Amino acid sequence: MVTGNQLIVNNITAGYGKRVIINDLSLPPLQTGTVTALVGPNAAGKSTLLRAMSGLLSASGSMILNDSDLMQMSLTERASHLTFMPQSIPQDVSLSVIEAVISALKASPLDGVSIKNSEIYERAFKTLDRIGISHLALSPLNQLSGGQRQMASLARSVVREPKVLLLDEPTSALDLRHQVQVMELTRSLAREGRIVVVVLHDLNLAMRWADQIIVMQKGAITSSGKPEEAITPKIVRDVYQVNVRVERCSQGNPQVVIDGL
Numbered sequence: 001m002v003t004g005n006q007l008i009v010n011n012i013t014a015g016y017g018k019r020v021i022i023n024d025l026s027l028p029p030l031q032t033g034t035v036t037a038l039v040g041p042n043a044a045g046k047s048t049l050l051r052a053m054s055g056l057l058s059a060s061g062s063m064i065l066n067d068s069d070l071m072q073m074s075l076t077e078r079a080s081h082l083t084f085m086p087q088s089i090p091q092d093v094s095l096s097v098i099e100a101v102i103s104a105l106k107a108s109p110l111d112g113v114s115i116k117n118s119e120i121y122e123r124a125f126k127t128l129d130r131i132g133i134s135h136l137a138l139s140p141l142n143q144l145s146g147g148q149r150q151m152a153s154l155a156r157s158v159v160r161e162p163k164v165l166l167l168d169e170p171t172s173a174l175d176l177r178h179q180v181q182v183m184e185l186t187r188s189l190a191r192e193g194r195i196v197v198v199v200l201h202d203l204n205l206a207m208r209w210a211d212q213i214i215v216m217q218k219g220a221i222t223s224s225g226k227p228e229e230a231i232t233p234k235i236v237r238d239v240y241q242v243n244v245r246v247e248r249c250s251q252g253n254p255q256v257v258i259d260g261l
């Protein structure tokens with residue numbers, strides 16, 4: 001099997017203690033250069049899946065990238081290929097934004113190669129610039145707004161320039177402009193040759209920016225595919241118990257229009 005351009009995630013089982021949340025779950029191939037949106041109701045298991053993939057939660061299954069199984073790697077080795085941005089971000093950290101980004105880079109030397117200090121600073125500042133938060137570089141994390149903290153957390157993941165980025169609700173605290181910025185960023189990160197998986201609750205953000213959508217419900221996949229294949233009125237009704245229409249806007253982009261419960 002040629003796996004160089006995709007991440008193949010198969011037979012993932014994970015949970016907490018004796019409680020199994022995800023049982024033998026396999027994902028459609030995650031292609032290099034694409035953004036996959038993972039959507040689904042609260043408690044569907046989206047964060048659990050991302051934690052299992054990142055190695056923060058013990059899990060069984062396989063994740064094949066370039067013929068190697070990430071699940072068999074040590075956490076450090078896995079972290080050199082993949083980073084995970086958690087849904088909840090600690091608030092009580094007194095580090096400045098730039099210190100937090102530098103510490104994320106130092107915590108896990110990528111590809112087993114340690115990076116020179118000068119390069120670390122350059123990469124950290126470039127990342128803040130790319131995310132549009134250079135002006136926050138010296139601000140302590142615990143004095144940021146919720147959305148600013150979310151952008152700083154994103155910077156910590158992006159600075160490591162991983163092959164695979166797992167972002168758990170990176171837009172949940174953001175205003176409209178920052179949501180659009182972050183979705184554009186996911187696209188540009190993907191186009192650089194990465195694999196991006198992003199958990200979203202906003203179906204319209206998912207439809208507009210993702211190449212592929214995976215709908216999860218009760219620890220399993222309900223549908224997946226291109227936006228209009230994965231998100232249909234019937235699926236939204238089944239999964240969220242909400243009546244919607246999927247219509248094309250005047251520019252031809254599919255949009256979810258909510259009718260009601």
Ligand SMILES: Nc1ncnc2c1ncn2[C@@H]1O[C@H](COP(=O)(O)OP(=O)(O)OP(=O)(O)O)[C@@H](O)[C@H]1O
Nearest residue numbers: 016019021040041042043044045046047048049087
């Ligand atoms: N640390 C934990 N210990 C025990 N059970 C947990 C833990 N974290 C999550 N769960 C349970 O696992 C299930 C899936 O939770 P998960 O956080 O993966 O959902 P989610 O799809 O990310 O939801 P949300 O959209 O609300 O973030 C839920 O029933 C939840 O109660």
Ligand SMILES: [Mg+2]
Nearest residue numbers: 046047048087
């Ligand atoms: Mg979650």
